[in-house]
Amino acid sequence: MPLLNKLSSAAPSRATGEDPAARSLSRLRTAVTLFFALDGFLFAGWVVRIPAIKQQTGSSASDLGLALLGVSAGAVATMTLTGRLCRRFGSHAVTVGAAVLLSLSIALPALTHSTLALGLVLLVFGTAYGAINVAMNSAAVDLVAALRRPVMPAFHAAFSLGGMVGAGLGGLVASGLSPAAHLLGLSAAGLLLTAAACPVLLRHPSPAPPSAPRSAPATGRRRMDPRSRRLVTLFGVIALCTAYGEGALADWGALHLTQDLGAHPGVAAAGYALFALTMTAGRLSGTAMLERLGQTRTLVAGGATAAAGMLLGSLAPTVWAALLGFAVTGLGLANIFPVAVDRAGALAGPAGVAAASTLGYGGMLLGPPAIGFLADWLSLPAALTSVALLSAAAAALGLRARNATAPARQ
Numbered sequence: 001m002p003l004l005n006k007l008s009s010a011a012p013s014r015a016t017g018e019d020p021a022a023r024s025l026s027r028l029r030t031a032v033t034l035f036f037a038l039d040g041f042l043f044a045g046w047v048v049r050i051p052a053i054k055q056q057t058g059s060s061a062s063d064l065g066l067a068l069l070g071v072s073a074g075a076v077a078t079m080t081l082t083g084r085l086c087r088r089f090g091s092h093a094v095t096v097g098a099a100v101l102l103s104l105s106i107a108l109p110a111l112t113h114s115t116l117a118l119g120l121v122l123l124v125f126g127t128a129y130g131a132i133n134v135a136m137n138s139a140a141v142d143l144v145a146a147l148r149r150p151v152m153p154a155f156h157a158a159f160s161l162g163g164m165v166g167a168g169l170g171g172l173v174a175s176g177l178s179p180a181a182h183l184l185g186l187s188a189a190g191l192l193l194t195a196a197a198c199p200v201l202l203r204h205p206s207p208a209p210p211s212a213p214r215s216a217p218a219t220g221r222r223r224m225d226p227r228s229r230r231l232v233t234l235f236g237v238i239a240l241c242t243a244y245g246e247g248a249l250a251d252w253g254a255l256h257l258t259q260d261l262g263a264h265p266g267v268a269a270a271g272y273a274l275f276a277l278t279m280t281a282g283r284l285s286g287t288a289m290l291e292r293l294g295q296t297r298t299l300v301a302g303g304a305t306a307a308a309g310m311l312l313g314s315l316a317p318t319v320w321a322a323l324l325g326f327a328v329t330g331l332g333l334a335n336i337f338p339v340a341v342d343r344a345g346a347l348a349g350p351a352g353v354a355a356a357s358t359l360g361y362g363g364m365l366l367g368p369p370a371i372g373f374l375a376d377w378l379s380l381p382a383a384l385t386s387v388a389l390l391s392a393a394a395a396a397l398g399l400r401a402r403n404a405t406a407p408a409r410q
Helices: 002-016 020-047 050-057 061-089 091-105 115-147 152-173 179-203 226-260 265-284 286-293 295-315 319-333 336-377 380-400
Strands: none
Touching (some): 050 179, 091 115, 152 179, 226 319, 226 380, 265 319, 336 380
8 A cells, every 4th residue: 555655646746847846955055055156156256355354444454364264164063063053043144144144244344444354244244154165065955965966076166267257257347336335236146046046945854865765864963983083084184274374375476477477467367267267167167077987086187187287387398388297297287175165074074074174174274375385495386286295185185085985875
């Protein structure tokens, strides 16, 4: 009788050619992708107005650097807490709440007129930024498991695309709009997009993997055992190695091209744009690469490619060879962070995502100052080779973690 009931209930779906479960997953994937794009769009929109905010607050370069630490400090401090909130309330609800806070807080820096006030509001902005990154990555991990396809790079590609749109739009309106008007417009856009996407997330719980029992959805409620904790830490270190390179190239790539190779400022600015473009392209093709190579080979190949690219980018004697190195580095680094976060989430749910993300963003914090100290002791080209060393380390660690599995999903 139970079998007959199942066949009877499934018949209308076959007759109409519709699969409610697949349709629900498709809607969820679209909504989560939108939140990734929104995160990148808002963050890039804030970044392009930093010079104007610096002038508005009368901050020196060192004062601004301290204020900007508020973003990083707020993000890192809130990530572990966000993992707990996701376990209690679900990653979908936390994603929506964090998106609302991020959209509201992005308007605050333009209202400040002192370095202290800027640092305090950036702490709030960083808290929202860290929270949405953990929550939406947790939601994406559940979707990857339910879809049985390695689509995590596609979500991160949406973040990169959103960032490119946000930076491009910000550059276009920077001369015609005040920081207050621009950031307020971003706030309104963020709230509208959140309102459009949040019903899908709030109506649908996190999907269970196809092999999981219906009564145990993949909400990430399992806790880490010692073995899982070690593996999550390993994947977090892999994410750190990648984020170190991203942070280093963002802050020091253009200076290397102008100072060491004599590049025109416009060409130097194009260096990071080229790096970001190839990283986006790599992430857009990441699902196909993962399906063909698997996660371990993708990690190893990506780390090795980034190491070779950064050796060329840092030690090449000509501008164009260095630009080629930056482009190759972007391709290599593209899928390492998404795969590392996905593996950590598969092992321990939101707690794993939070731990790996915290280490990863720690690498983004560590990269720029570490390059600066190394450049003072040695030289900037020599300092940038540390990106190649850590990329090679990510490849080696990825190979070491090739047998990592999630006990709850075996």
